Amino acid sequence: MNISVVIPLLNEQESLIELYDWIAKVMQSNRFSYEIIFIDDGSTDGSWDTIQSLAQKDANVKGIRFLQNFGKSQALHAGFAKAEGDVIITMDADLQDNPEEIPGLYNMITVEDYDLVSGWKKKRYDSVLAKNIPSKLFNWAARRTSGVKLNDFNCGLKAYKKTVIKHIDVNGEMHRYIPVLAKNAGFTNIGEKVVQHQARKYGDTKFGMDRFIHGFLDLITIWFLSRFGKRPMHLFGALGVIMFAIGFMFAFYLGIDKLFLNPVGRLITERPQFYISLTTMILGSQFFVAGFLGELILKAKSDKTRYLIKQELNF
Template sequence: MNISVVIPLLNEKESLNELYDWIANVMQSNRFSYEIIFIDDGSTDDSWKTIQQLSQKDSNVKGIQFLKNFGKSQALHAGFEKANGDVIITMDADLQDNPNEIPELYNMIVKDGYDLVSGWKKKRYDSKLSKNMPSKLFNWAARKTSGVKLHDFNCGLKSYHKDVVKNIDVNGEMHRYIPLLAKNAGFTNIGEKVVQHQARKYGETKFGMDRFIHGFLDLITIWFLSRFGKRPMHLFGALGVIMFAVGFAFALYLGIDKLFLNPAGRLITQRPQFYIALVTMIIGTQFFVAGFLGEIILRTKEDKNRYLIKDELNL
């Protein structure tokens, strides 16, 4: 199979039939063998009923229904697990991503040898200052922190070689950072393509300003995990040793000063340096123990399901 199109969605009933017709027309006109995997992330409208109707009409349409809303990252993870294509295309279900971009995104993986190609919505139709300015700041911070030179990390329209999606773990709200997850897994040939952005035709956006706050917090998380996720002792242990050493040096100085240099002076417990030394050694010990416990947890953890699937179609 050439292409798997993975589409997470939440309450997008109005756009699904039009999106399916558009994708199917592109696939058939380019003679691709394909599958379209819709992941219903706990919709409360008739989205799942529409997906059922499409799957009955076309066996290339497949569906996954979550028991409740688990989030876009979990939806993508479920879609990646089921995808059978050599190239996987992800896009949003709101018709803002243009399926006509699929052939070139496919060729950039197959012919140009990219591991991952991310879309860049250079010209947008949701040009609200309150949305675009935080987005630009977020993308700038992501580039500087990750070293991945993309203009639009959050663009849902991306293409992947199948080896990428089968070897990365998308969890939490890390869908924004799939290029960084791919880079950390060793897939470094990451490209970018300017893609056409469509104005939203139905409904309203599911994202508010809080997504940028969450995005920055996730960026800090993934930076930490990429550097210290497999060796927490390197961070916490080092901090613990340094702080304990500083505290011990303070305590040693106070002891020498009291015993040999100024025996008639104030009691050690009456000097503020004593409490600085005590607190620093305690915090250093706690950091060291945190790193030690982190190493133990990494070696004993078991994978757990992050979402519950209610129903599947054609899978």
């Protein structure tokens, strides 16, 4: 199979038929073998009914329905697990991503041998204050922190080699940072393609300003995980040793001062250095223990259920 199109969605019933027709037209005109995987992330409108009717008339359409809303990352994870195409295309279901971009993305993966190609909505049709300016700040921070030189990390339109999506773990709300996850997994040939962005035709956006706050918090998380996720002792152990050493030096100084330099002076417990010494040694020990616990947790790590599938179609 040439292409798997993975589409997470939440309450996008109005756009689904038009999106399907558009994708099918592009695929058939380019003679691609393909599948379209819709992941219904707990929709409360008639989205699943529409997906069912599309799957009945076209075996290329497949569907996954979550028991409730688990988030976009979990929807992508479920779609990636089922995808069988050599190239996986992800796109949003709101018709703001243009299916006409699929052949170009496919060629960049298959001909130019990119591991991952991210879309860049250079010209956007979103609110300047609500989305454009926060998005620019977010992308700047992501570039500086991750080292991945992309202009639009959060574009839903992306293309991947099959090996990439089978070797990265998309969890939490890390869908924004799939290029960073891919880089950390060793897939460094990451490209970018300017894609056409379209104004939303139906409904309202499912994301507000809070997504940028969450995005920056997730950015800190992924920076930490990429630096120390596989070796937490290198961070916590180092901090623990430094703090314990500072506390020990204060304690050593207090002991020498009391025994030899000023034996009739104030009690050690009356001096502020004593509490600095005690606090830093306790914190240093705790950091050191945290490093050990982190190493043990890594070794005992096991996969946990992230979402519950209510129904599947055509798999």
